[in-house]
Amino acid sequence: MKYCVVFYVLLLSCTSLSAQDAVPLAADPKVEAQVSRLAEELRCVVCQNQTLADSDAPLAGDLRNQIREMAAQNMSDQEIVQYLVARYGDFVLYRPPFKATTALLWLGPFVLLFIAALSVVLIVRRRERPVTAESLSPADSQRLSELLKQEK
Amino acid sequence: MKRLLIIIPLVIFLLVVIFLAVGLHRDPSEVPSPLVGKPAPAFNLPRLDDPETLFSSSQMQGQVWLFNVWASWCAPCREEHPLLLKLAASQLVPIVGMNYKDQREKALIWLEQGGGDPYVVTVSDADGRVGIDYGVYGLPETYVIDKKGDIRYKQIGPFTEQIIAEKILPLLMELKAE
Numbered sequence: 001m002k003y004c005v006v007f008y009v010l011l012l013s014c015t016s017l018s019a020q021d022a023v024p025l026a027a028d029p030k031v032e033a034q035v036s037r038l039a040e041e042l043r044c045v046v047c048q049n050q051t052l053a054d055s056d057a058p059l060a061g062d063l064r065n066q067i068r069e070m071a072a073q074n075m076s077d078q079e080i081v082q083y084l085v086a087r088y089g090d091f092v093l094y095r096p097p098f099k100a101t102t103a104l105l106w107l108g109p110f111v112l113l114f115i116a117a118l119s120v121v122l123i124v125r126r127r128e129r130p131v132t133a134e135s136l137s138p139a140d141s142q143r144l145s146e147l148l149k150q151e152k
Numbered sequence: 153m154k155r156l157l158i159i160i161p162l163v164i165f166l167l168v169v170i171f172l173a174v175g176l177h178r179d180p181s182e183v184p185s186p187l188v189g190k191p192a193p194a195f196n197l198p199r200l201d202d203p204e205t206l207f208s209s210s211q212m213q214g215q216v217w218l219f220n221v222w223a224s225w226c227a228p229c230r231e232e233h234p235l236l237l238k239l240a241a242s243q244l245v246p247i248v249g250m251n252y253k254d255q256r257e258k259a260l261i262w263l264e265q266g267g268g269d270p271y272v273v274t275v276s277d278a279d280g281r282v283g284i285d286y287g288v289y290g291l292p293e294t295y296v297i298d299k300k301g302d303i304r305y306k307q308i309g310p311f312t313e314q315i316i317a318e319k320i321l322p323l324l325m326e327l328k329a330e
Contacts, residue, residue: 045289087287
């Protein structure tokens, strides 16, 4: 597939750029704290299993800079996250919001847990059911004792 | 009841198989764009051929147009270039190019050596700001923008003959008729 080629090129760019320009740090430690907090929460869309904080992809660097600028303008976490979601979708969030499309994602594990618990309860109950001893009818017990005698 | 209980694992297994089978055929690197159906972000950027002059997206208002994001360092862009040339030659739709995080000289050489310039105008987004506004995360990306200025389709990755024939051309006809 051709997309794979694109993706491969992008993957390469994730790992091979270790020698980068020095990252500008905001002068205000409060802003910097906000940037690193947000960067831990947001996904790098290029290297999808990395956060913005972890990723070396150029786009992740650009996005960190963008976040830093917005943080310096006193924008709240929520406003900054909204800015990114508007452009890249819920996909940038490591904790996607609860919606109709994500209901299965959020509730699925609990549904599975419920099914598992229910089947455990049912199985254990069935095992615990006592075996009822049936008493022999007088005719049967007479036949039994006759048979036992014959054995001797 | 018992018989029903016996087929439950089978049903669960089949469900898992269906989910996995669908999942296998999806491309996880393709991030759906939230911008489809929304107004295309406005930009005002220097032209690649003449950095002194700015080109604004508002100049395309009232037309159906394609917005293609490319760079000289992007190999798949080279791959789709002949298709863009063909599309431009058909005069169906104006293609605006955006040269993303690139060096001007390299971009100009790339256009010269690539067999021609399919773009009515190319703007340069040297720092990638407009790219962020458009949610660009991998090149090439192409947006179909309607007369009102709304994004109607986003192509992630290079065009193919098939995508152009089956998606882009029908969509262009539809949008032009609007």
